[in-house]
Amino acid sequence: MTVLSRLILRYRTASAVHGFCTRSSEIDLTIAESAVALSSAIPVENSNVKGRNVQWVFLGCPGVGKGTYAARLSNLLGVPHIATGDLVRQELSSYGPLSSQLADIVNQGKLISDEIIINLLSKRLEESQAKGATGFILDGFPRTVRQAEILEGVTDIDLVINLKLREEALIAKCLGRRICSECGGNYNVACIDIKGEDGSPRMYMPPLLPPPNCESKLITRSDDTEEVVKERLLVYNEKSRPVEEFYRARGKLLEFTLPGGIPESWTKLLQALNLDNHADK
Ligand SMILES: Nc1ncnc2c1ncn2[C@@H]1O[C@H](COP(=O)(O)OP(=O)(O)O)[C@@H](O)[C@H]1O
Numbered sequence: 583m584t585v586l587s588r589l590i591l592r593y594r595t596a597s598a599v600h601g602f603c604t605r606s607s608e609i610d611l612t613i614a615e616s617a618v619a620l621s622s623a624i625p626v627e628n629s630n631v632k633g634r635n636v637q638w639v640f641l642g643c644p645g646v647g648k649g650t651y652a653a654r655l656s657n658l659l660g661v662p663h664i665a666t667g668d669l670v671r672q673e674l675s676s677y678g679p680l681s682s683q684l685a686d687i688v689n690q691g692k693l694i695s696d697e698i699i700i701n702l703l704s705k706r707l708e709e710s711q712a713k714g715a716t717g718f719i720l721d722g723f724p725r726t727v728r729q730a731e732i733l734e735g736v737t738d739i740d741l742v743i744n745l746k747l748r749e750e751a752l753i754a755k756c757l758g759r760r761i762c763s764e765c766g767g768n769y770n771v772a773c774i775d776i777k778g779e780d781g782s783p784r785m786y787m788p789p790l791l792p793p794p795n796c797e798s799k800l801i802t803r804s805d806d807t808e809e810v811v812k813e814r815l816l817v818y819n820e821k822s823r824p825v826e827e828f829y830r831a832r833g834k835l836l837e838f839t840l841p842g843g844i845p846e847s848w849t850k851l852l853q854a855l856n857l858d859n860h861a862d863k
Contacts, residue, residue, distance in 0.1 A: 649665055753815075754774050
């Protein structure tokens with residue numbers, strides 16, 4: 583049996599088990615082709631040998647800080663940080679053939695199709711492979727059980743870090759998020775101070791303000807409005823929450839509740855990952 587037909591069979595079985603809508607064989611083929619592209623973009627010789635760099639995934643609700651901590655770990659470990667949300671936004675700003683279709687979906691807070699996202703991800707993985715990178719830290723993928731199955735079918739994920747934060751903080755963080763249109767720096771103008779209740783400690787996250795030269799160039803993501811953030815949270819609970827269980831069942835999930843702002847959370851995350859000896863890098 584060829585790799586392609588094995589993949590087609592896997593998706594048919596997954597559809598039956600998880601109740602995905604019935605797909606025509608033509609669509610199965612498209613997904614399988616995407617998965618083959620993803621598989622060939624992941625260096626085979628590195629995927630199972632522990633001599634390679636890490637292959638980690640970040641899960642967590644919109645606004646939890648996946649991008650912030652994935653970027654920090656990527657610098658620390660010298661491994662590419664690949665955020666599918668960034669790949670989608672790049673595609674949007676390229677005004678290519680997919681742009682307007684993707685803009686509608688993203689601005690409604692919905693997920694774009696597995697086929698499109700896997701193709702964008704495969705291209706990005708190929709680029710980093712061509713530059714000699716081994717390993718990756720994925721942020722925003724997988725976001726559905728089907729995406730997780732596809733990824734699991736083509737490579738071995740070492741660890742999945744599930745970031746958690748209270749919902750009121752998530753909404754405030756999304757609404758306070760700002761990006762410098764020139765340097766791409768990420769900032770947050772929200773000051774989150776939730777008093778401790780019923781045994782849970784006070785939670786304080788100070789704003790992360792931009793330096794003076796970015797101040798006049800700040801933009802807000804078009805999907806960071808209250809209505810769309812609430813929809814993204816609903817979509818996360820419906821489509822992405824089951825991904826946590828997918829990895830928990832495989833013993834790969836590390837749950838991490840953010841204790842507060844970046845300095846405190848970063849120190850504790852490094853401890854949870856047994857990386858505290860890297861902290862001064
Ligand atoms: N793995 C994915 N599958 C489907 N759609 C995705 C995926 N990753 C990103 N997107 C699309 O890009 C948007 C922005 O993604 P991201 O920046 O990761 O958002 P968030 O802040 O909600 O985690 C998502 O709302 C979704 O429309």
